[in-house]
Amino acid sequence: xxxTLESSDGQVFxxxxxxxxxxxxxxxxxxxxxxxxxxxxPLLNVGAVELAKVxxxxxxxxxxxxxxxxxxxxxxxxxIEMDDWDKQFTIVNKEMMFELILAANSMQxxxxxxxxxxxxxxxxxxxxxxxxxxxxxxxxxFTPEEQDKIEWEKQWTKL
Amino acid sequence: MPPTRSxxxxxxxxxxxxxLLYISAYLPLRHLxxxxxxxxxxxxxVTPLIWKEIxxxxxxxxxxxxxxxxHLIKTxxxxxxxxxxxxxxxxxxxxxxxxxxxxxHPGFEAFIPEHPSASLQISVWGPxxxxxxxxxxxxxxxxxxxxxxxxxMDFDGRDTSSIWQLCTRLERLELNNxxxxxxxxxxxxxxxxxxxxxxxxxKEDGLKILELLKRCPHLTTLICKFWGTSEQNCSFxxxxxxxxxxGAWSDLKAITTKVHLELDSNYISAIIRGMKQIHVxxxxxxxxxxxxxxxxxxxxxxxxxxxGGSTSEMNQEILSYSPMLKRxxxxxxxxTDVAEGQPWVCLGLEKLDxxxxxxxxxxxxxxxxxFDQLSKLTRIEKMSFYFGPHGFGAPKESFDFRxxxxxxxxxxxxxxxxxxxxxxxxRMGMExxxxxxxxxxxxxxxxGRFTKWSHYSDWTLRKRLENHGIKCxxxxxxxxxxxx
Numbered sequence: 001x002x003x004t005l006e007s008s009d010g011q012v013f014x015x016x017x018x019x020x021x022x023x024x025x026x027x028x029x030x031x032x033x034x035x036x037x038x039x040x041x042p043l044l045n046v047g048a049v050e051l052a053k054v055x056x057x058x059x060x061x062x063x064x065x066x067x068x069x070x071x072x073x074x075x076x077x078x079x080i081e082m083d084d085w086d087k088q089f090t091i092v093n094k095e096m097m098f099e100l101i102l103a104a105n106s107m108q109x110x111x112x113x114x115x116x117x118x119x120x121x122x123x124x125x126x127x128x129x130x131x132x133x134x135x136x137x138x139x140x141x142f143t144p145e146e147q148d149k150i151e152w153e154k155q156w157t158k159l
Numbered sequence: 160m161p162p163t164r165s166x167x168x169x170x171x172x173x174x175x176x177x178x179l180l181y182i183s184a185y186l187p188l189r190h191l192x193x194x195x196x197x198x199x200x201x202x203x204x205v206t207p208l209i210w211k212e213i214x215x216x217x218x219x220x221x222x223x224x225x226x227x228x229x230h231l232i233k234t235x236x237x238x239x240x241x242x243x244x245x246x247x248x249x250x251x252x253x254x255x256x257x258x259x260x261x262x263x264h265p266g267f268e269a270f271i272p273e274h275p276s277a278s279l280q281i282s283v284w285g286p287x288x289x290x291x292x293x294x295x296x297x298x299x300x301x302x303x304x305x306x307x308x309x310x311x312m313d314f315d316g317r318d319t320s321s322i323w324q325l326c327t328r329l330e331r332l333e334l335n336n337x338x339x340x341x342x343x344x345x346x347x348x349x350x351x352x353x354x355x356x357x358x359x360x361x362k363e364d365g366l367k368i369l370e371l372l373k374r375c376p377h378l379t380t381l382i383c384k385f386w387g388t389s390e391q392n393c394s395f396x397x398x399x400x401x402x403x404x405x406g407a408w409s410d411l412k413a414i415t416t417k418v419h420l421e422l423d424s425n426y427i428s429a430i431i432r433g434m435k436q437i438h439v440x441x442x443x444x445x446x447x448x449x450x451x452x453x454x455x456x457x458x459x460x461x462x463x464x465x466x467g468g469s470t471s472e473m474n475q476e477i478l479s480y481s482p483m484l485k486r487x488x489x490x491x492x493x494x495t496d497v498a499e500g501q502p503w504v505c506l507g508l509e510k511l512d513x514x515x516x517x518x519x520x521x522x523x524x525x526x527x528x529x530f531d532q533l534s535k536l537t538r539i540e541k542m543s544f545y546f547g548p549h550g551f552g553a554p555k556e557s558f559d560f561r562x563x564x565x566x567x568x569x570x571x572x573x574x575x576x577x578x579x580x581x582x583x584x585x586r587m588g589m590e591x592x593x594x595x596x597x598x599x600x601x602x603x604x605x606x607g608r609f610t611k612w613s614h615y616s617d618w619t620l621r622k623r624l625e626n627h628g629i630k631c632x633x634x635x636x637x638x639x640x641x642x643x
C-alpha cells in the first residue's frame with residue numbers, strides 16, 4: 001500500500017506504507033485517518049530536501065527491528081549500530097544534519113533521530129562551551145557568578 | 160491534520176530539550192559537566208545526568224553542593240568520610256545505596272526516600288559492618304527498602320534481630336560469601352521475599368541456608384552457588400527437595416543452581432515434581448528419564464540449562480514446544496532430528512547455546528533445514544555452537560557456515576550481537592565475512608576459528624572484522640567453561 005506525504009513547500013512524495021510508518025507520527029495519523037487517504041499527509045515543518053533524505057533513510061531501514069526507546073534510554077550502555085550505509089548517509093554538512101535532526105524529531109523517526117544525535121554528540125564532545133555556543137549561535141545566558149558556581153560544583157561529581 | 164506538536168519550533172535543534180537529551184545520551188559522562196556551561200537549557204538537561212550517580216566524595220568542603228542536588232541523586236556510594244559530611248542530608252529519590260567497609264558513623268537516618276513507591280536497594284560489603292550495630296537500626300528507618308545485598312557479612316555471634324527485622328520488608332535478599340559460623344535461626348517469617356540469591360556459600364553452611372529458606376514461604380526465584388562438592392551440599396539438596404515435594408515454597412518458579420556436583424537423580428525428580436510451574440530450570444544431574452516430569456512444563460519455560468543431561472530428541476522437543484523460551488543451553492542436537500522434527504516455536508529466543516551435529520551422509524540435506532529453523536529466531540542476541548561431538552556411532556560433522564550451504568538464510572537475525580563457534584571446522588572466506596558485516600548490523604563479538612585452510616587466511620578474516628569494530632577471539636577450550 002502507498003502513502004503520499006507533502007513537504008512544507010508543497011512537494012508530494014509517494015512511499016510504501018511500511019516505509020512511512022517508521023515515523024511514529026505518520027503511523028499514528030494513519031490509524032486515525034484510515035478512511036481518508038486520498039489527500040497527502042502534510043508535514044508542515046519538513047522541507048522537500050529534508051523529506052527526500054528522511055525517506056531515503058527509511059527506505060534503507062524498512063526492515064530494521066524497532067528500537068526500544070523507553071525514557072531511561074542510555075546509549076552509554078547500548079550504542080545504536082551504524083553500518084557503512086549509515087556512515088555514507090551522515091557525510092553531509094552540519095546544517096543539513098541539524099535540519100535532519102529537526103525533521104526526524106518532528107516526524108518522530110527514532111532511529112534517524114538517534115543517528116543524527118550521535119553525529120551531533122561527536123561534534124560537541126571535542127568543543128569547549130564557548131565553541132559550542134559560537135557554532136550553534138546559542139546565547140550565553142549565565143551570569144559570571146552562576147558560571148563559577150557550576151564550575152565549582154563540578155568537582156563533586158568526580159567526572 | 161498536521162502534527163500539532165511541532166507548530167512552534169525554535170530555529171535550532173540544539174535548543175530543543177528532547178533533542179539535547181538524545182545527544183547527551185551519546186556523550187561520555189566526563190563531557191557532560193562542560194556541556195552544563197553552554198546555556199540554561201543545556202544545563203537543565205545535563206544536570207540530572209551528572210548527579211544521578213555519586214561515588215565517594217573526598218572533597219574538603221561542599222556538603223551544601225550535595226544538599227542542593229540531593230533530589231537528583233539516585234545511586235550513592237558512601238564511606239565514612241562521606242557520612243561525616245553529609246549525615247543530615249535527605250535524599251528523597253534514592254534508589255540504590257552502597258555502603259562500603261570503614262563505616263563508623265552512627266547517624267545517617269537521612270537516606271530515606273520520601274516517594275512512597277520508590278524502592279531502595281542497599282548493598283553492604285566488608286565484615287567491618289558487624290562492628291557497627293547502629294547501621295542496622297538506621298536501615299530499619301528505611302520504609303521502602305526492597306532489596307538488600309550483603310557481601311562478606313559476618314553473622315558470627317552478633318545480635319541479628321535488626322537484620323531479620325529488616326528482612327521482613329524485603330522482596331530480594333542476596334548473600335554473597337556470608338560467614339555463618341555462629342548463625343542463629345531467624346525467628347521471624349520473611350513473607351515478602353520472592354527472590355533469594357546465595358553466592359559462594361561454604362559447604363558446611365547448607366543446612367543453615369535451608370533454615371533461612373524455610374522462613375521465605377513465598378519464594379519464587381532461588382539462585383544458589385555453593386563452594387565444594389561435599390556431602391553437606393548433598394544434604395542441603397536432599398532436604399530442600401523433600402520439603403519442596405511436601406508442599407513448601409508452592410510459588411517457586413525458578414531455580415538456578417551452580418554446584419560442582421551432579422545432584423542425585425531422586426532429588427531432581429523431587430524438585431521437578433515439587434514445582435507447580437517452572438519458568439527457569441538450571442541444574443546439574445538431570446537424566447533423560449526426568450524428561451517425562453519436565454514435559455508438562457514446556458509451555459511455561461523461559462530459561463533452561465540441564466547441564467548436558469538431555470538428549471538430542473529432547474532438545475528438539477524443547478525447541479518445538481516451548482513458546483516462551485528465551486534462553487536455552489544444551490550440549491548437542493542432531494541435524495536429522497531438527498530436519499525431521501516439528502518446527503520450532505520459541506520465536507522469542509534470545510540466547511542459544513548448543514552443538515549441532517550432522518551425519519556425513521545427510522548433512523547436505525539437513526543443514527539447509529536447520530538454517531531455516533534458525534532463521535526464524537529473529538530476536539536472538541547470542542548464539543554459541545559447541546561441537547563435541549557427543550553422539551555415538553559414526554563420526555559427525557559440525558555446522559558449516561558458508562553462504563552456499565544456507566548461511567544467507569540467517570539475514571533475519573538482525574539483533575545478533577555475539578556469535579561463537581567452538582571446535583567446529585569452518586571453511587569461511589571473505590565472502591562470508593562481508594556478508595556478516597552487511598547483514599548482522601548488531602554484531603559486536605565473534606569467537607572461533609574461521610577457516611582451517613591456513614593461519615594466514617584466518618588472520619586476514621579476523622582483521623577484516625576487527626577493522627569494523629567487531630571483537631574477535633580465537634577459540635580457547637578454557638573460555639568455554641569460564642564464560643557465563
